[in-house]
Amino acid sequence: MWYHRLSHLQSRLQDLLKGGVIYPALSQPNFKSLLPLAVHWHHTVSKSLTCAWQQHEDHFELKYANTVMRFDYVWLRDHCRSASCYNSKTHQRSLDTASVDLCIKPKNIRLDETTLFFTWPDGHVTKYDLNWLVKNSYEGQKQKVIQPRILWNAEIYQQAQVPSVDCQSFLETNEGLKKFLQNFLLYGIAFVENVPPTQEHTEKLAERISLIRETIYGRMWYFTSDFSRGDTAYTKLALDRHTDTTYFQEPCGIQVFHCLKHEGTGGRTLLVDGFYAAEQVLQKAPEEFELLSKVPLKHEYIEDVGECHNHMIGVGPVLNIYPWNKELYLIRYNNYDRAVINTVPYDVVHRWYTAHRTLTIELRRPENEFWVKLKPGRVLFIDNWRVLHGRECFTGYRQLCGCYLTRDDVLNTARLLGLQA
Numbered sequence: 001m002w003y004h005r006l007s008h009l010q011s012r013l014q015d016l017l018k019g020g021v022i023y024p025a026l027s028q029p030n031f032k033s034l035l036p037l038a039v040h041w042h043h044t045v046s047k048s049l050t051c052a053w054q055q056h057e058d059h060f061e062l063k064y065a066n067t068v069m070r071f072d073y074v075w076l077r078d079h080c081r082s083a084s085c086y087n088s089k090t091h092q093r094s095l096d097t098a099s100v101d102l103c104i105k106p107k108n109i110r111l112d113e114t115t116l117f118f119t120w121p122d123g124h125v126t127k128y129d130l131n132w133l134v135k136n137s138y139e140g141q142k143q144k145v146i147q148p149r150i151l152w153n154a155e156i157y158q159q160a161q162v163p164s165v166d167c168q169s170f171l172e173t174n175e176g177l178k179k180f181l182q183n184f185l186l187y188g189i190a191f192v193e194n195v196p197p198t199q200e201h202t203e204k205l206a207e208r209i210s211l212i213r214e215t216i217y218g219r220m221w222y223f224t225s226d227f228s229r230g231d232t233a234y235t236k237l238a239l240d241r242h243t244d245t246t247y248f249q250e251p252c253g254i255q256v257f258h259c260l261k262h263e264g265t266g267g268r269t270l271l272v273d274g275f276y277a278a279e280q281v282l283q284k285a286p287e288e289f290e291l292l293s294k295v296p297l298k299h300e301y302i303e304d305v306g307e308c309h310n311h312m313i314g315v316g317p318v319l320n321i322y323p324w325n326k327e328l329y330l331i332r333y334n335n336y337d338r339a340v341i342n343t344v345p346y347d348v349v350h351r352w353y354t355a356h357r358t359l360t361i362e363l364r365r366p367e368n369e370f371w372v373k374l375k376p377g378r379v380l381f382i383d384n385w386r387v388l389h390g391r392e393c394f395t396g397y398r399q400l401c402g403c404y405l406t407r408d409d410v411l412n413t414a415r416l417l418g419l420q421a
């Protein structure tokens, strides 16, 4: 009943909007100044781009640069960039948003060239450049290209002939670093060549692009198959494709690997683009993709070896997508570390297993596997939110060093170099 009345009101409001005049249909007690507002388009031609705007009862509508945008009045007041509302030195808001009347409406609106002026009931004036609005509106944001990426299988990656960056150019030039980061952002993996095979040099590389993320494994780690920690990584066994630290609330963003020594056979590294596989699932079974993005799962790390006692738990879906544009930004896939599923009822569990199988089949297609033998001097950076890694079993003495990086800091470096990240 209530539902019907509401939708009736909404459709009435829409009809009224089409008709050109709004009446005070929603008579909430604190909905101020419900005087009928004349709705008509104001047209202006500025710098060959036509602009039209309309003041509606509860929002402002703007057509500019081929975009129809709608703005809430509180939003327009809240984002005011005047000196008293916004500190342009710190890029921080000074306005106390809670002091804005939730029913605020501009007293006057005027357009001058490419600037919109809103005069608020207390006389305060907010200025918006039209291009700023296009860039910052919900509608404009939706049009923006999402993070440019090249999704790959083994053939695509090999054909691309992505060049490695030389250690010296990486450490000493901005071009070298930028080239490296560009490849890293596009493919989710990147190599640095001619690195002296020591832990110290590996650390220097890591620090060039980010803060090192210290974890229960330490800051820089150095490992062999000595089972010094309670994890299969510290053995000679094969490891199927996975992402690391799925048992953290925020899995580590980047993983750095440098093989310092291997006297023996096997031990090749496997890399699989998780986003490529997820894209295949989206194409073939969109409802399964959706389920994988909705069902929250626990992963855990329980360690009780020697002096090491840890119990980590991380909860989140396998596929993490931004709710506003559906862009996939993080895959959490580790069948070893996945904990008991008790977050959903049995029938959803069954559908989840089916969806997980579909994704696993994609991840395991031989054509999606890129195998590489890590060698001293060649450092591999892996986007642990996108690319899965694994390894072949091996014999002999094998020493690997590396670290995790905080993703925010890597992206920060990339943005400062002018890259979209």
Ligand SMILES: C[N+](C)(C)CCCC[C@H](N)C(=O)O
Pocket (backbone or CB within 6 Å): 217, 221, 223, 231, 232, 233, 242, 243, 244, 245, 246, 334, 336, 337
């Ligand atoms: C990289 N390093 C050897 C330090 C740790 C390995 C952690 C392995 C764990 N099962 C995971 O996937 O997170």
Ligand SMILES: O=C(O)CCC(=O)C(=O)O
Pocket (backbone or CB within 6 Å): 233, 239, 244, 269, 389, 390, 391, 400
């Ligand atoms: O030994 C390797 O090559 C990688 C092992 C692993 O998956 C890890 O350390 O995260």
Ligand SMILES: [Fe+2]
Pocket (backbone or CB within 6 Å): 233, 242, 243, 244, 389
């Ligand atoms: Fe791993």
